[in-house]
Amino acid sequence: MVSIDEVARLAGVSTATVSRALSGRGHVSATAKTRVEDAAKSLGYVVSASASSLASGRRRNIGVLVPFLDRWFFSTVLSGISTSLMRRGYDITLYSLTNDAAERHAIFENFLRRQRVDGVIAISLELGEEELERLRQLDLPVIAIGGPSPRLDTLTMDDVAVARLATEHLLALGHRDIAHIGASPEFDVDFHVPTQRRQGFEQALADAGFPARPALYEPADFTIEGGFRAAKQLLGRPGERPTAIFAASDEMAIGALLAARELGYRVPEDLSVIGIDGHELGEFFRLSTVDQFPLGQGERAAAAILAEIDATVPPEDRPSRRLPYELIVRGSTARAAG
Known part of the structure; x- marks a missing residue:
């Protein structure tokens, strides 16, 4: 088994420098770090987790x-x-x-x-x-x-602010009949993210003078399938029909896009859809979203x-404790017809 002494001799540095370079703890010049890494690679040396733990008092x-x-x-x-x-x-x-x-x-x-x-x-x-x-x-x-x-x-x-941003985007496009796909009670656990997002949605509507309407709310389970079923309910029932949908997750928003197209709605000409998350499939579906950079x-x-x-x-x-978010406008949202 190759020892740390052999790595140090080949790299022309001390064993302490080898330890710092390979553990990432302590300052080592870029040149010395490269020499150590090259020497360790050529000799097949791997830092012993147990030895490192004993030396540092950490389990890594x-x-x-x-x-x-x-x-x-x-x-x-x-x-x-x-x-x-x-x-x-x-x-x-x-x-x-x-x-x-x-x-x-x-x-x-x-x-x-x-x-x-x-x-x-x-x-x-x-x-x-x-x-x-x-x-x-x-x-x-x-x-x-x-x-x-x-x-x-x-x-x-700040999930309230994130939802407000998504809703305000739709309001700025002239939408007034905006539906919301949120979460069933069993999914509203821990920090109650779905509830906070619904609050942000309703606050934005109220501030604009358009209170939320219960008929334009449908719960789901934060999946594409759940969003699909919820959007079909919103778009297929008699009475009030939305011109836009804000879904509390991108996966539900993607489901809403698929439901709208199956029912013959053109997106975004007849219906705008926006979500939250920054899902990797969002660009493929041209989905507008508020990216929370997971x-x-x-x-x-x-x-x-x-x-x-x-x-x-x-x-x-140290990293900021406030997580960033950003509105990403793509092809699933547009100005309301008329």
């Missing part, structure tokens, strides 16, 4: 709590976290946190302690008092995405947890 492992693994948003945030941490030599241990009380108790009581992680990232999860206390007892840095969570360091998205959320969370672990990072160099 971050625990990530996530509510869903099969939803696009969560998997995209997770991808941003994983890629960023991997670049810094960290592994992740993934915990799928369901609503099952016994499973959640086991994760906080046993698994997090057993893995001896260096920190924890919680994605869009509202933790209970007992769970928060267990995390506090671990004496580890914790970064949450979502919120606000008064007892956790949280990267927050991949970037994961990257920011990774940077934030590493900054907490590395106490030498000054506060001004």
Whole structure:
């Protein structure tokens, strides 16, 4: 087995420089770092995780709590976290946190302690008092995405403002009969994102002098299929018909586009549709959206947890806790007819 001394001799540097260059901890000049990496590669040297842990007192492992693994948003945030941490030599241990009380108790009581992680990232999860206390007892840095969570360091998205922006875009185009596809009660959990987005929608309408109408609201399940079914209800029932639809997620908005086309509506000539998220399929469907940069959320969370672990990072160099968003106008929205 190749030793760190052999790498140091080939690179012409000290073993301490090799350790700093390969671990990412401490300053190493670009030239020395390149020599070390080239030497390690040519010798087939791989840093021992256990040796690094003993030397640094760290496991180089971050625990990530996530509510869903099969939803696009969560998997995209997770991808941003994983890629960023991997670049810094960290592994992740993934915990799928369901609503099952016994499973959640086991994760906080046993698994997090057993893995001896260096920190924890919680994605869009509202933790209970007992769970928060267990995390506090671990004496580890914790970064949450979502919120606000008064007892956790949280990267927050203003979902009311995001929904207002989407709705105001439709209002600016002259739409007055605007429908909303939101969420069924079983999906309005944790930080109540669907409720906040509905509030933003209704606030924007009220401020413009057009109160929301119950007949122009339909719940769904944040999937393309759910959005398809909800849009068919909105567009197919007798009575009031919308000229625009604001869906609380891009996947539901894509479903609404497909439903509109099946029913013979031209988008955007007869019906405008906008969503929220920044889904990778949005450009393909020419979907207008408010992009909340989910991949970037994961990257920011990774940077934030590493900054907490590395106490030498000054506060001004740490990632902002307010998550950005941006209106992206494509071909699914246009001025209201007439």
